[in-house]
Amino acid sequence: MNKILKLGFLITFLSIFATGCQEVKPYDYTALKKSKPRSIVVIPPKNNSIEVNASYIYLSTLTEPLAEKGYYVLPVAVVDQFLKENGLPTPAEMNNIPLKKIREYMGADAVLYIDIEEFGQKYLVFSSVATVIAKLKLVDTKTGELLWESTAFAQIGGNSGNSGNPIGILTYLISAAITQVVDNKMPEASRRANHFSINAEKIGLLDGPYKIPAKQDINKDL
């Protein structure tokens, strides 16, 4: 019970973040604006959860939100294979490559490091709850400077995850029904976590070069 309460608080806390309430302190984008990266290489995440596939399930959900944000994202499976062929069999080892080498062999302006803190599905009586918590860090490959960081969080299933939703009870029922059909919610939970983190107002990632501004100003900085 106590655990559920704690979880509830965490969710409320994080959903305030995701919705961009007045309370949110804007991220300091000085370094990111100065660096203006065009390309991002995503290093396979370090996995601190007990789910063995966490690293690669999570890795497979990052290209879309980053690319749709306007960045060139290096092909994740290609990069992974390249690193494996060069004597780095696991994500833990891949996270230790010197930035200079990343720049030299992959040409990426920035590298995204990920620490998966929690990743898994808990099965309850009527439903199951899928939780993802991951820390994202974007680093300039030239200077080593931290450009942006964020904690990605999402939870699917159960009633607590849908608080604030006007059709909350309905979605709860739906999610319970879906549990019978769809057995693994982790990819979707990961996608949502990334979406909230990258697109959050004031604390999300800034638009990259391929994102054409909604209105005018297309000609200037591109």
Add this chain to the structure above:
Amino acid sequence: MIVKVFLLISFVGILLLSGCNDKRLYYWGKYENIVRQSYVTPSEVDIDTQISELEIDLRKAKDSGKKVAPGFYAHLGMMYAKQGNIVSSKEMLLQEKALFPESSVLIDGMLERVKKNQGR
């Protein structure tokens, strides 16, 4: 029946939650799902399956008028290389580079490795 209705409602709900899909810059198709499956259930997506699925996506992308996602051509190029189809592999890798010049360093390295392996 009830499950079907639930699925439909939730599908619409997910669409609403994830925002309008047509605003996206790229055609995504199965790219990220294939990447995931290649690690989680590799037997379901062997080299030939990946290539045929991605080729289908390529056609769909052309029909939709959108570019394929960053990395898509490079991934397909890697699969062709694994299949031993060097001509198609090169073609795909060059497409990636043409579409996204940011990929040049990575692609040039891949092209070089394809060449080396071919010589062997």
